[in-house]
Amino acid sequence: MEGDEVTDMAERPPRRRADAQRNEKTLLDAAAAAFVASGIEAPVRDIAARAGVGVGTVYRHFPTRADLVVAVYRHQVEACAEAGPACLANATTPYAALARWIDLFVDLLVTKHGLAAALRSDDTQFDALHSYFLDRLLPVCSQLLDAAAGSGEIQADLAAYELLRGVGNLCIGAESDPRYDARRLVGLLIAGLRQPGGPAEVPAEPGQQADKPG
Amino acid sequence: MEGDEVTDMAERPPRRRADAQRNEKTLLDAAAAAFVASGIEAPVRDIAARAGVGVGTVYRHFPTRADLVVAVYRHQVEACAEAGPACLANATTPYAALARWIDLFVDLLVTKHGLAAALRSDDTQFDALHSYFLDRLLPVCSQLLDAAAGSGEIQADLAAYELLRGVGNLCIGAESDPRYDARRLVGLLIAGLRQPGGPAEVPAEPGQQADKPG
DNA sequence: AACCATAGCGGAACAATGTTCCGTTTGCCA
DNA sequence: TGGCAAACGGAACATTGTTCCGCTATGGTT
Numbered sequence: 078m079e080g081d082e083v084t085d086m087a088e089r090p091p092r093r094r095a096d097a098q099r100n101e102k103t104l105l106d107a108a109a110a111a112f113v114a115s116g117i118e119a120p121v122r123d124i125a126a127r128a129g130v131g132v133g134t135v136y137r138h139f140p141t142r143a144d145l146v147v148a149v150y151r152h153q154v155e156a157c158a159e160a161g162p163a164c165l166a167n168a169t170t171p172y173a174a175l176a177r178w179i180d181l182f183v184d185l186l187v188t189k190h191g192l193a194a195a196l197r198s199d200d201t202q203f204d205a206l207h208s209y210f211l212d213r214l215l216p217v218c219s220q221l222l223d224a225a226a227g228s229g230e231i232q233a234d235l236a237a238y239e240l241l242r243g244v245g246n247l248c249i250g251a252e253s254d255p256r257y258d259a260r261r262l263v264g265l266l267i268a269g270l271r272q273p274g275g276p277a278e279v280p281a282e283p284g285q286q287a288d289k290p291g
Numbered sequence: 292m293e294g295d296e297v298t299d300m301a302e303r304p305p306r307r308r309a310d311a312q313r314n315e316k317t318l319l320d321a322a323a324a325a326f327v328a329s330g331i332e333a334p335v336r337d338i339a340a341r342a343g344v345g346v347g348t349v350y351r352h353f354p355t356r357a358d359l360v361v362a363v364y365r366h367q368v369e370a371c372a373e374a375g376p377a378c379l380a381n382a383t384t385p386y387a388a389l390a391r392w393i394d395l396f397v398d399l400l401v402t403k404h405g406l407a408a409a410l411r412s413d414d415t416q417f418d419a420l421h422s423y424f425l426d427r428l429l430p431v432c433s434q435l436l437d438a439a440a441g442s443g444e445i446q447a448d449l450a451a452y453e454l455l456r457g458v459g460n461l462c463i464g465a466e467s468d469p470r471y472d473a474r475r476l477v478g479l480l481i482a483g484l485r486q487p488g489g490p491a492e493v494p495a496e497p498g499q500q501a502d503k504p505g
Numbered sequence: 506a507a508c509c510a511t512a513g514c515g516g517a518a519c520a521a522t523g524t525t526c527c528g529t530t531t532g533c534c535a
Numbered sequence: 536t537g538g539c540a541a542a543c544g545g546a547a548c549a550t551t552g553t554t555c556c557g558c559t560a561t562g563g564t565t
Binding site for chain 2: 269
């Protein structure tokens with residue numbers, strides 16, 4: 078009885094119609110497939126066609142394209158966010174942890190065609206996507222950045238927002254351009270973050286722990 | 292006679308109708324104004340309306356949006372390209388010249404709303420813009436990069452293409468986001484380019500010539 | 506088992522955009 | 536002044552995201 082009450086109070090009844098549940102799953106699968114095939118900007122009509130439903134159904138389940146994208150990639154963004162503290166715990170220095178985590182972030186972006194571009198798009202249609210990434214990853218990045226600044230390995234005054242944006246930007250188009258290696262440029266950016274001649278190399282001898290190997 | 296023949300062979304007679312000449316100028320002005328007001332993605336219809344002509348006229352003069360954009364910014368791209376050798380001649384070291392030139396490139400991008408994004412767009416509509424920038428700036432960047440590599444100040448194996456792309460990417464969205472400082476991130480990228488512990492600082496004492504001041 | 510309220514569906518329709526097409530206008534030369 | 540080809544204007548087409556609404560079919564009820 079109390080259990081029922083709690084359920085009633087905490088959330089709306091998940092008792093959607095069977096076809097609705099089925100369609101949502103089908104849509105997520107179709108969208109994932111379409112994103113892989115045509116990139117994140119795959120037309121809603123294509124996704125609907127893949128799923129064998131009408132566009133109206135797409136919009137019933139996902140009010141905007143961005144919501145669909147968020148739903149498809151939610152797991153991976155969560156995984157990336159959760160990897161932050163893990164990196165900090167496992168790495169030899171906070172700077173190494175930051176580098177490692179950024180690498181995971183780059184993985185996320187370059188393997189999803191168009192994701193980085195969508196994140197940067199000022200198109201209002203992607204606002205939800207944008208907010209979600211920031212909400213979820215900004216605190217993680219901030220923690221890593223603070224730790225690395227605290228250890229004296231990097232300049233202290235770069236905002237996590239700016240770093241995420243910069244890395245995200247560097248990943249734009251990386252998936253479709255063989256002449257462009259986003260990971261490498263991000264590596265340069267992270268390398269540039271180190272204090273030049275500052276109180277660096279506190280924990281160990283120079284050039285050992287921070288030169289993130291390819 | 293021979294003069295006429297040469298002219299005939301070398302170029303089409305510039306004798307266009309007066310209204311055509313007038314319209315082209317008007318269109319360029321209108322486009323420039325529209326780009327300032329609404330960014331580079333200003334609708335063709337808006338530009339046509341500003342110029343007081345029909346859209347057909349726009350397309351007669353500029354076969355595609357990209358051609359219009361190229362025409363509007365040609366002068367500034369040329370200036371940037373020509374500044375390359377000048378930087379090399381004036382700077383204390385090739386690395387400083389590179390940093391200075393990249394700064395000029397960033398200027399070009401961040402002051403033109405949406406230019407950086409258009410450069411990175413994989414939309415075929417911007418192919419011409421894309422090609423023009425690469426044709427004109429790649430050799431310049433390459434020369435600076437080679438010089439800096441030759442002096443031992445930076446890693447030798449970064450392609451000019453990759454650097455231009457990276458810098459261009461970092462500038463995306465910079466004009467509309469007060470929390471994002473593209474110039475600073477580009478600075479970090481360029482800083483990361485320096486050889487860590489390599490044969491650097493050949494020409495003068497360390498930390499003097501290469502730390503590009505704000 | 507039949508019934509029906511309604512959640513859910515399908516896809517036509519709307520808006521914004523780049524681009525093409527073609528009938529009409531107009532500058533220029535004879 | 537007459538004529539013709541260059542140039543023009545804007546309707547029309549294609550491609551998007553998104554909304555709307557009449558219809559279907561699901562699932563509880565009787």
